[in-house]
Amino acid sequence: MAFAPMGPEASFFAVLDQHRASLLAALRRGGGEPAGGGTPQASSSEVLASIESVIQDIITSVARNEAPAFTIGNRSSWENIKFEDSVGLQMVTHFTTRKIKSDSLKSVKKFALILKILSKIYKLVQSNTYATKRDIYYTDSQLFGNQTVVDNIINDISCMLKVPRMSLHILSTSKGLIAGNLRYIEEDGTRVHCTCGATAVAVPSNIQGIRNLITDAKFLLIVEKDATFQRLLDDNFCNRMSPCIMITGKGVPDLNTRLLVKKLWDTFHIPVFALVDADPHGIEIMCIYKYGSMAMSFEAHNLTVPAIRWLGLLPSDIKRLNIPRDTLIPLTKRDQMKLDSVLKRPYVTCQPFWRKEMEIMADSKMKAEIQALTFLSSDYLSRVYLPNKLKFGGWI
DSSP states (O other): OOOOOOGGGHHHHHHHHHHHHHHHHHHHHOOOOOTTOOOSSSOHHHHHHHHHHHHHHHHHHHHTTOOOEEEEEOTTOGGGEEEETTTEEEEOSSOOEEEEETTOTTTHHHHHHHHHHHHHHHHHHHHTOOEEHHHHHHTSHHHHOSHHHHHHHHHHHHHHHTOOGGGGTEEOOOOOEEEESEEEEOTTSOEEEEOSSSSOEEOOSOGGGOEEEEOOOSEEEEESOHHHHHHHHHTTHHHHSSSEEEEEOSSSOOHHHHHHHHHHHHHHOOOEEEEOOBSHHHHHHHHHHHHOOSTTGGGHHHHOOTTOEEEEOOHHHHHHTTOOGGGSEEOOHHHHHHHHHHHTSGGGGGOHHHHHHHHHHHHHTEEBOGGGGGGTOTTHIIIIIHHHHHHHTOOO
16 A cells, blocks of 8 residues: 555655755765764764665655654663673663654654754764754754754664764753863864862863863762862862862763763773762762663763762761761652662662662661761861762772
8 A cells, every 4th residue: 555644744755855855965975974084983974874874764665655764772661771880781782672653643743853853964974064952953943842852863863873972963062060180172272271260161062072181180070969069169179189170960961971071081090989969869870970871871882981989978978977867858759769760770789889878778768968068067078078088998
């Protein structure tokens, strides 16, 4: 039976017709390597060839009067995830997939949006130019609806093409900050000298492009929250300790912050410590830096740093430091569900000390923010807690 689109399904063909000429021309030309080359993970010619292969499949389906569909790895299923302590969470080789069909009312719009963004990525890679996710959204904000739709589609495309996100020439706007003993040169030649002053440097948008990284730092400290990060800057923590680097993703880290932590580890191999709240949310954020996330498991090798150690705040520290119970916060039902979820993660098996700390939290049914240490003194974190932890090995 011939495929005859009607109603909303026709929107796919509108997009296809709009880009058919350029796509077919691209297929005839083939993808050349633009000046400057691609990333070490996937060259520009490889990315272009992958896109051309996908488009060729679509054109073949249309020629056969079949409804085209994109086949994408299911990024929201633990069945598709395996764990290796040297890498973290990564997608299995033979993963289950989902189809984004052009003849389904449920998925036809997403099909059209994927095609639209694929076309933009092709042009960016071919011309060796870059755009931000925000730029992509504003090319047709009414069509996309919201930024999250664009973000998810870009991740789906990266997964479908089996190339790192950075190879798509789409940059994210960084929210992270970095301070301390570090110098580097950005892709445009800008020289950046991070210091331990009151103002930190924004994490670059193009991590792959930074070069000539120089540091005398003895360790890297990942700080969960911006408020704690700023307090450590105000307390001149970096200058009082051995030369160090501090970085914060301001909560759940964005891709660029994770890429930068990975790049610093790969370049310098200095100890990396995490300072997070003693609560399920803080633990999960630390796990994202260390072992990665399910949604980005297809790119684990570029994002995870399994060498990260949990410096604090440990649930056992609460009792050891005699932090009053009235400064603690009861676990909510949502907290308990999150804690139960983390305890079931595959990486907890190889972290018995982490499990013990989480069981302490589960038994007490209480959590604590890093700010609870101010009960002991206003600068206890920077003057006592962190120096002692780093000096005497109080991490797990």
